[in-house]
Amino acid sequence: MSLKYMTPTEQFKKYLPKDYVELVDYGPFGKSQDEAGVNNIGQFKEVLEEHPMCSGCLMAYFIRVFFAALPNPEDTVTLGTAGCGRLAISQAAVPFIYGNYGDQNAMASGLSRAFRLRFPDKKKDVVTLAGDGGTMDIGFSMTMHSWIRGEKFTTIMLDNEVYGNTGGQESGMSPQGAILKMAPEGKKFEKMPATELAKTAGCVYVVRISPTNIKKTAKSIKRAILVAREVGPTFIHVYTSCNIEYSIPTEEVFKDAKDQEKDRFSFEEYMTDEAREVIERIEGEEKKAKKAKKGARKEEVVS
Amino acid sequence: MYYIAMVDAEKCSQHKCNICTLYCPEANTLMFDKAKNTSWVDVDRCKGCALCVYVCSDLLNRGCISMVMAQAKEA
Structure with a gap:
């Protein structure tokens, strides 16, 4: 995560705006789409704030x-x-x-x-x-x-x-x-x-x-x-x-x-064909990673 | 005085569903409480568009959300 430098120390937190602190604690930064993506919108602090x-x-x-x-x-x-x-x-x-x-x-x-x-x-x-x-x-x-x-x-x-x-x-x-x-x-x-x-x-x-x-x-x-x-x-x-x-x-x-x-x-x-190649490559890698994660979890349960 | 959405927590928690939270146009307003398995509304942020009522009542036929008049908080 590249936003480490924006994370306040515990002592300084109480002086910062509530929305900022919530975003640091419960925001999507540094998390994957599975943890804080569209599927669980409403369960984490969104980057978008109140708007007119x-x-x-x-x-x-x-x-x-x-x-x-x-x-x-x-x-x-x-x-x-x-x-x-x-x-x-x-x-x-x-x-x-x-x-x-x-x-x-x-x-x-x-x-x-x-x-x-x-x-x-x-x-x-x-x-x-x-x-x-x-x-x-x-x-x-x-x-x-x-x-x-x-x-x-x-x-x-x-x-x-x-x-x-x-x-x-x-x-x-x-x-x-x-x-x-x-x-x-x-x-x-x-x-x-x-x-x-x-x-x-x-x-x-x-x-x-x-x-x-x-x-x-x-x-x-x-x-x-x-x-x-x-x-x-x-x-x-x-x-x-x-x-x-x-x-x-x-x-x-x-x-x-x-x-x-x-x-x-x-x-x-x-x-285009070039774009399709990129999409298939990236989505294929994601699927593989997900399968590996699931497999690892199953092994944990068995052991 | 204006309308805001109100979730019937008892009714809502009977369903395994968080669809309404996916269709609110306001950010951080219609939230989902995983522990209680129910949606809830941040009343200060709700603009009363009733989109969630359409999703819950018309699309899903569950009727857990209704529009109520916002009440001033007692001091």
């Missing part, structure tokens, strides 16, 4: 899952841009960089290259999390160019299909015909084919998902990060509905996500 996002927000939910699914939270840096998402992403005990609107992928390019030069012996993960406006509208050129250059980091688009915190303007990702506060006649153009663009631009691992199955979501996040370490750019297009602008009652947010899974956000996973 709306009640019942699916984006907040996805961000929570994202932080729980990080394979290496102590060596991860997240980048974001204006939009709802950064309200929660910035409240986590993971470094967060906030740039000008739309330039998160340009910043991440520089950062991931710098990490590789500065820490050649370490694995540092860079992940950009931005909304549909930041990734596909205003940040479009920087997103596309980072993919075309083959930069090794993960891009996650939190697609709520609207400019949520500026009053409900249509975005490139809003579906055709969507009636919004500032698009009263309905959107006249098609939804942008984000995953197709990613494949064409050279992303080696692309997923489109509605986060209804927590294990599947966590698996995609983990795969995307691990592939980005070795092969090239990876992209996750995730549905995170805006229950305010699309007037979804909060108790039906999850039902809506399930409906979208059958509609615009059907699960799609694309990977």
